[in-house]
Each structure stands twice: as C-alpha cells, then as structure tokens.
Amino acid sequence: MEINATYNSFVALGDSFTEGMSDLRPxxxxxxxxxxxxxxLATRTPGFRYANLAVRGKLIGQIVDEQVDTAAAMKADLVTLVGGLNDTLRPKVDMGRVRGLLTEAVERLAPSCGQLVLMRSPGRNGPVMERFRPRMEELFTHIDELAARHGALVVDLYGAPSLGDPRLWDVDRLHLTADGHRRVAEAVWQALGLAPEEDWQTPLPPSLPPGWTSRRLADARFARQHLGPWIGRRLTGRSSGDGRAPKRPDLAPHEPPTGP
Incomplete structure (x- = not known):
C-alpha cells in the first residue's frame, strides 16, 4: 500500500452498516x-467520485448477486466490502456457503480496484449477540485469510473496546450512532495510510451506569420496537431492504460538504 496515496474514486458495498444506519441527517x-x-477523501482530490451500493438487510449472496459485478465494472481506486454479518445472525446459516460467497466476492473485486478494504465489524456486548459470536468470529477469521491472499486491508473494529460501548450504539442495539460511524471512518482513513485526525479508539468519558428500573424499561422498549420485528423478519425470510435501491448507485462526482 502506498502511504498517503491519492484516491480519486471510492465504491462501498454491503448492508445497513455501510448504508449508514442509524446516522440520521436532518x-x-x-x-x-x-x-x-x-x-x-473529496477534500483532498478535485473531481473525486463516489458510489454507495449498500442496502440494509442484504445477505452475502445478495451482495454478490446485486453489487459485486457493478462495483467491479466501476474500477475504482478504493473499494470497501463489508458483508456476511447478516447471515451469521440468521436462525440457521451454512457458514461454508457464506465463506464461499465471500471468497467469490473478494476474488472478483480485488483485481478490479486499486485497493480493497475488508472489515471485522464492530459488535457491542450483550446476551443477544453472545449466541452468534462463534459464527461472527469464524467469519472474521476467513476475512483475515482472504485479505492475506489478495492484498486487501482489514480494518479490525471487532477488537476495539471503544466501539463496544453501548453509548455508541442506537436504541436498536444493531447500528452505530453518528459518533460511532465517525470513528469507523477515521479507522478506515488511518488504515489507508492517511494522517490521523483523531484517536478513534479513545473511550468515551466514564459515566454512571443506568439504574435497574431504567435498564428494564430500555430492555422492554428495545424488545417491543426492535427485537421482536427483527426476529419476525429472520423467521419469515423477509428483509428491511426488500425493494430498496442503493442510495448512490452510480460512481458520480462527490463534493465535500460546505456546511458545519
């Protein structure tokens, strides 16, 4: 990897994590x-182009079928691929098939771009996630192996204690807040060899833990508003991204923001 390289174009593939949930704009x-x-990246390079093909809820097979060929044809300087985690959170999953599809995606993307970036996704602690942790870690081990074979970078967010802080996660407990997403962007920025602007692993200031009543009310609200519907979609094979198009389907000019 060329340190402090110039990236003229960037294509992002994946699911809700890369689409940007739950970092809401006004x-x-x-x-x-x-x-x-x-x-x-656009602030460094006039004429910078960007596409984001990620759609919430997509499984790795859908990413391969719907996003990989499109991204490969764009021949971007930089491509990020984050996928497979939704598969590990299904009630039943064939991890051999997941590994095979991820391998197929990397083999098609790596030769078509200047730099491919993979990730070990972040994960907060909690009883719901503990059930799926062995699958997640199997996925991340395979990602490390693929990166070593194909010259991809791996951004290790899973091993960062700072991103395990529940205050960096939305009330649905599945998606990062704006601060969490900003830290991920900084982690990728630094992995690309660009000059750090902050320490993305700095923990949040200590705070008093919520009381028992507050925790139980939050748990009940989470189960009613998020966990129940999420389980229902998993059991029926539905996805929150069904029928949804990517937010930036074309590799088009991208201007840096001018406001605060």
Missing part, C-alpha cells in the same frame, strides 16, 4: 461512515 436520510470517508 432530512431523514442516512449518512454513515462511508459517506463521512467520502467527504474527507
């Missing part, structure tokens, strides 16, 4: 770490 759209990264 207009109700999602920003997310990939948009933040694109904004920062």
């Amino acid at each position: 207009d109700g759209s999602y920003r997310g770490w990939a948009d933040v990264l694109a904004d920062r």
Whole structure:
C-alpha cells in the first residue's frame, strides 16, 4: 500500500452498516461512515467520485448477486466490502456457503480496484449477540485469510473496546450512532495510510451506569420496537431492504460538504 496515496474514486458495498444506519441527517436520510470517508477523501482530490451500493438487510449472496459485478465494472481506486454479518445472525446459516460467497466476492473485486478494504465489524456486548459470536468470529477469521491472499486491508473494529460501548450504539442495539460511524471512518482513513485526525479508539468519558428500573424499561422498549420485528423478519425470510435501491448507485462526482 502506498502511504498517503491519492484516491480519486471510492465504491462501498454491503448492508445497513455501510448504508449508514442509524446516522440520521436532518432530512431523514442516512449518512454513515462511508459517506463521512467520502467527504474527507473529496477534500483532498478535485473531481473525486463516489458510489454507495449498500442496502440494509442484504445477505452475502445478495451482495454478490446485486453489487459485486457493478462495483467491479466501476474500477475504482478504493473499494470497501463489508458483508456476511447478516447471515451469521440468521436462525440457521451454512457458514461454508457464506465463506464461499465471500471468497467469490473478494476474488472478483480485488483485481478490479486499486485497493480493497475488508472489515471485522464492530459488535457491542450483550446476551443477544453472545449466541452468534462463534459464527461472527469464524467469519472474521476467513476475512483475515482472504485479505492475506489478495492484498486487501482489514480494518479490525471487532477488537476495539471503544466501539463496544453501548453509548455508541442506537436504541436498536444493531447500528452505530453518528459518533460511532465517525470513528469507523477515521479507522478506515488511518488504515489507508492517511494522517490521523483523531484517536478513534479513545473511550468515551466514564459515566454512571443506568439504574435497574431504567435498564428494564430500555430492555422492554428495545424488545417491543426492535427485537421482536427483527426476529419476525429472520423467521419469515423477509428483509428491511426488500425493494430498496442503493442510495448512490452510480460512481458520480462527490463534493465535500460546505456546511458545519
């Protein structure tokens, strides 16, 4: 990897994590770490182009079928691929198939771009996630192996204690807040060899833990508003992204933001 390289174009593939949930803009759209990264790269390079093909809820097979060939044809300087985690959170999953599809995606993307970036996704602690942790870690081990074979970078967010802080996660407990997404963008920025602007692993200031009553009320609200519907979609094979198009389907010019 060329340190402090210039990236003229960037394509992001994946699911809700890369689409940007739950980093809401005032207009109700999602920003997310990939948009933040694109904004920062655009400030360095006139004529910078950016596409974000990620759609919430997508499984790795859908990413391969719907996003990989499109991204490969764009021949971007930088491509990020984050996928497979939704598969590990299904009630039943064939991890051999997940590994095979991820391998197929990397083999098609790596030769077509200047730099491919993979991730070990962040994960907060909690009883719901503990059930799926062995699958997640199997996925991340495979990601490390693929990166070593194909010259990809791996951004290790899973091993960062700072991103395990529940205050960096939305009330749905599945998606990062704006601060969490900003930290992810900084982690990728630094992995690309660009000059750090902050320490993304700095923990949040200590705070008093919520009381028992507050925790139980939050748990009940989470189960009613998020966990129940999420389980229902998993059991019926539905996805929050069904019928949804990518927010930036074309590799188009991207201007850095001018406001605060």
